[in-house]
Amino acid sequence: MDQLISIILPVFNEEAGIQSTIDTLLNYVEQQKERYELIFVDDGSKDNSAKIIEKSMQLNENIKLVRFSRNFGHQLAITAGLQYATGDAVVVMDADLQDPPEVIPEMIQKWHEGYDIVYGKRIKRDGETVFKKFTASAFYRIFKKISTIDMPLDTGDFRLMNRRAVDQLRKLHEQDPFVRGQVTWIGFKQTSVMYHRQERIAGETKYPLTKMISLAIDGITSFSMKPLQLANIFSIVPIVSGIFSLGYLLASGSYSLASVGVTILLFTLGLLLLSIGILGSYLGRVLDQVNNRPRFIVSETKGFQERNKGIHHLHARSQN
Template sequence: MKNQLISIVLPVFNEEAGIQATIDTLLNYIEQQEENYELIFVDDGSKDKSVEIIKRALAQNDHIKLVEFSRNFGHQLAITAGLEYTKGDAVVVMDADLQDPPEVIPQMIKKWREGYQIVYGKRMQRDGETIFKKFTAKMFYRTFQKLATINMPLDTGDFRLMDRRAVQQLLKLHEKDPFVRGQVTWIGFKQTSVLYHRQERIAGETKYPLSKMIKLAVDGITSFSMKPLHFVNLFSVVPLTSGVFSLGYLIATSNYSFASIGITVLLFTLGLLMLSIGILGSYLGRVLDQVNNRPRFIVSKTEGFEERNKGIHHFSARQINN
């Protein structure tokens, strides 16, 4: 067990206020463990001093490594990039704000040694989050489970441990807008959960406002479900049915004018058409992203890996091809 390497991937975006506390907490944690650890911070185009703080810590500790994006590519791609650089026998993905407590990792490792290839954290409680965010998150997971072709566990995020083999299979997926927790469910393997209490952020503000939450939800549903497209076909029946009933109502009564009924039906039909076009557009957008075949992300610099000994930084083939 002392020879086992555990990689921890931490996406970072404007975490200046709390990143030093995260580094100190994780370094204190790994000093007490019997396994070897590497901490891989992936900077997702931060505009504050997050990178400077990580670099200072990196210069003093060989456990720390840094991957820098050329710009902001998003949380899910930051996770994906971090996985590419791991060497561990097992890989843990966690947020860089200490909402995912390191104390849960030994429980995950214990399950891993029992034979599970994927161990995800299941949140019993979420501190420091608004009622609205808790409600929308709860509704998303349950809606996703109804629509998707995979049985993604409820109330889980990206905080999880993955065996090396599971990571290798996950990296074979090349979606431009990945929904990582859905992909992890899709690849299969023997999976289980550990319960934990998600803590309040130690500093700073959430990097997942409503707009990003909506995008994540759309990416997740359009990645793993065709049911919205089936709903579009059903919508096409509604205008015809409405027209028939409106005509029958017009003939049966004289209380309403033809114009008022016609306008009502027209507005209802236009609303359905706009919704249908929006659903189709979401799927076509994903197809366009795949067809364009652009790199999913661009790494501008890495530190703490093999390049530390060589004194150089360069683009690797895997960075160019992803």
């Protein structure tokens, strides 16, 4: 069976463990019947990650490198990898080996059974704090309640997609993509495989709290209008409650005009500011789309040879 499997690995400052990742993946692919290409997308690393990858490329022609001109973010690194992957199926996984390669054969088996998309569902997460596990679990459940898509719980970006699914993803134009949401949105026949998410082999997490919050906001504002509806409700509630409260105080005669006024004003102002913040998140996404800037800029590619000569390094404009 001469099928090609592309493995996309976003990389950002993974110098401490990238060689172990390369060695582990090469050892894995050498034992498989399918052909493989390993596409590392360097997301503006400041360390020697790219140099280590380039050194390994000299020993194995199946390793390929896409380098961003700066850091554009994990989700756009995945998006770029999808643009360059040519496999019959594409696997997306982290470069820190928290997503074990041993799960890939099970994904491939599901693909051969007729599934277009096979996502990894985490049954256990090692090396993460209780706070991170709790917030991640809470996000997936809240997102499922308020979004317009039925995204599976406890899944990340570790998944296999066949060629037609990848081709559809490449047609999506979001400036701030939420890839796992996009994969759910395109539909097709999907299933899961259970796996145990491992602890990082080296280095530090590239998803601190601030980036987790940013990813959550991108996901919610991409696939849910309910925060906008909540903003409208929050704007109405203080007005109605203020009218009834003021009416009661006036009827009872036990009130301090100054204290009541200040209380209502502060309460209303707080909720209105919250509403403005929610609206601003959506308007910000609209502004990004209207600006029509490239979603990312590729400074160079290595290992793709002739087939990349026709790909402009600014190819990731919204029309792609």
